[in-house]
Amino acid sequence: MKDIGLSVILLLASSVAALKPSIEVRGVSIEDLQKYQPDENGKWACLGNPEVVLSFSQINDDICDCPDGSDEPGTAACPGTFFYCRNEGHIPGKLPSSRVNDGICDYDICCDGSDEAGLSDSGLTPKCENRCAKMHKEYIAKKEAKQALLKAASENRQKLIKKAQVLRENLKKEIATKEKKVEDLKLQLSQKEAELEIVEAQEAERIAANTVPKPKVIDDAQESLEFLLDEYKKFEAEIASLSGQLSQLSSVLEQMKGDYNPNFNDPAVKHAIRSFEEFKGNNPETSQAHIVNAEKLGAVSNIIESLKSYTPPAPQQSNQHSFKPSFDLPLFRFSDLVKKVRNLLVEFSIIPDNGESSSMVQPESVPTDTNVSTELTKQRNIVSNTKTSLSETERQLQEARKSLETEHGPDDILRALKDTCVSSNLGEYIYEICFYGKASQKSTKDNSSVNLGNFENVSIDDKSEDGALILYFEKGAKCWSGPIRRATVSLTCGKETALLQVTEPERCEYFIFGTSPAACAQYNPQAVDSASKDEL
Template identity: 30%
Template structure:
């Protein structure tokens, strides 16, 4: 026991002596014990010098180990203790160069540098606090994944016994609602046809009334002219008599009547003739003229007398949504969402969505309840089922779908399956995809995905390290651990516990 005590005391004295030398790395302190009054160079050619020549500002050892606290050796290393912060090794060229490189100022003469290690430690402490908060958040997300997986499985288990009956019933509901929509659409189409016919009749009546009013106004204007107009009337009457004699008792057409009135205004008897026709042509034409608002076939051309497009309002048009189409002047009304047709369409759409969800539930029951798949501890990875994650590289895009497959894509059309779901490693830090598409002269493709703790699911570093064997990295809260958080928390405890000791030591060193 006494011998053990003496050995411990000797080791303490050696370490204390080594630490008393400026710039000595604690890991190498045993070499600077001064035992026997000599120092042996640590590496390279063995060389022993008097211990008094250590840190004498002259380089004796080829490895520079005899000058840990000066800048004499070009390859020397100065140890910054940086009490309260992170220690560091400094190239000896920076020792006593007038710049404070160590936060405790040990690389310069005493009193030249202010100790800033506590300030540096405060920055580190704040960064550590951020890491702890982030890890706590990730663990909370992980717990949410577990809860979501549990609820997902329970929901599927409740739906499984009646899923087929539910789907059949919903299919019948969709068919009935679609039939109702069809019936209401036919009724709506018939109503629109009636409205269109009524509008057309109203428009024809309006045009006829306008034509009649125009003719009456023209007659009234013609009867009030002076002597020149009377003379023109005489000439016109004579022409009419001549035409009457040649044509018999033929009734004047509206076009002829309009041109006759025009001749009264212009004092031009020729104006009464139809353009492009001689009087003989008029006399020979026993048929009546077309309505001047029509085209060659007597159809309305969609323009008013002032060359503007015709636009007609349906009854109660303000309460309905309509669309106007110039071609054929067809108006297709959109049913009000609150109308019977609008409500029927909404109900049919909702029922179809519900049917899709039931069919998806049936697929999930077959995949996640009836197949022997390992979803990790507490089924945590089940929360990521039916989700895919992508890694975009320079040329290729890698897509990984949990419990399904992994794909390599080039552009939007060229893709290849590089593996189908195989399972996890024992520690759930690796996902394996195997049995992908065949690779020439190699066999089926495969992919390995390495998981690490992260804030969310993020796939990265997709590559092909060997022919048709692919790999990628993926972060997820699902693999974060309580042990990692406890390690960070312990670092914070140690740092805070050390602060008071550091402050006391700094005050002592500055005296």
């Protein structure tokens, strides 16, 4: 019974000891407060250097006794240490010890004013009031507003993702449809080309059956004219060569004439110079009239080509009358062609002019058979239209595939903003960016616009908290006596897509800052809710 009573007494004693409050030490968190309690002898060991034992009264005595500075958590005595602000009712903070008891209330970190309590206790400065309750209320209001904004931005982002998914699926369907259409058009074109070959063969047979043979005299005239043209070109080249030699000889004689000294009695030289002067008198200038100009040679070539492609007219047919083909008309046309050839030969002085020739006339177009059947024209149009449709469909298919493969940011979200433009009046200019388009700067004074760059690519800023999107616009308009303009657009998480600020750190290099729900990839509503509750 005696032992039981003693046990009860010891249990009560230990319970009372457990209920005994810890000694308060300024500048220490509640979790670390147990580390700052004296032993049964009123002693205390430095936390980082337990071999150094101090009297408990030496803690926060404004003298740095521990090598690690752990004995002065509430003063500025030990450099490089931190003061812990408990900020009850708000968020705890850490303040560099150098700012403790400096006469300044650092409410941004220590809203409870505990960083200046040492001076206040000594009566050296007015006491820093505790503003934690007020500041926490403001903090919660801002936190809730930000949370609401982020939730709205997240909802808008989900809408953009769904829109991008629909657009992507539609693009895949379009590609499949275009691929099927391309195959169908290729097959259709192959069939139509085969049909066209049949119609063309039938048309060739019809034309051949209704074509009058070319008179032999035309072939003979063509061959003779080609021979004369080749001979004349050789003759012209020989004359040109002799003319060059003559010019060179004249130059030599002219130099000899200039260098000749009449005081020297040289009969041979005198005779040569006298003969040269007589030659020059009889031939004052070397004529270039023998060189046939390009226009005349071209006319001859045209005549030859006309003879090559000359086709006598097909016999005329009628539902009411039929008649034998007459050579009166082709013979008349051929005689007219012969006259033109004769005129050219006279112009070239190849044959004499006996008065029958007239002035040079340009050859008329050679008569051709324009009686192409309606069926052939129809088939040619069908093939041409099918080729055009195939080419356009292949172009559209290529663009669709390229769009599907293009990088559109996380979750393909920027696909939903493609071809969307956003602008903002930021001072003297209105700045505008078009996703996958261009960035521009428009003056508010004269409405003049400048291209700041064309969309190049997009990346994610890994350093940002919410996964900011970086859009690059390159190869804009050239600055006056400067570089080519370029713009970098940084979009952070926001409810709406908007431009907020523009800077130009380097000439003609622009940095545009804005917000967009597309840049909220890292936002987690549950994480924000949890963080807010923990901080409360």
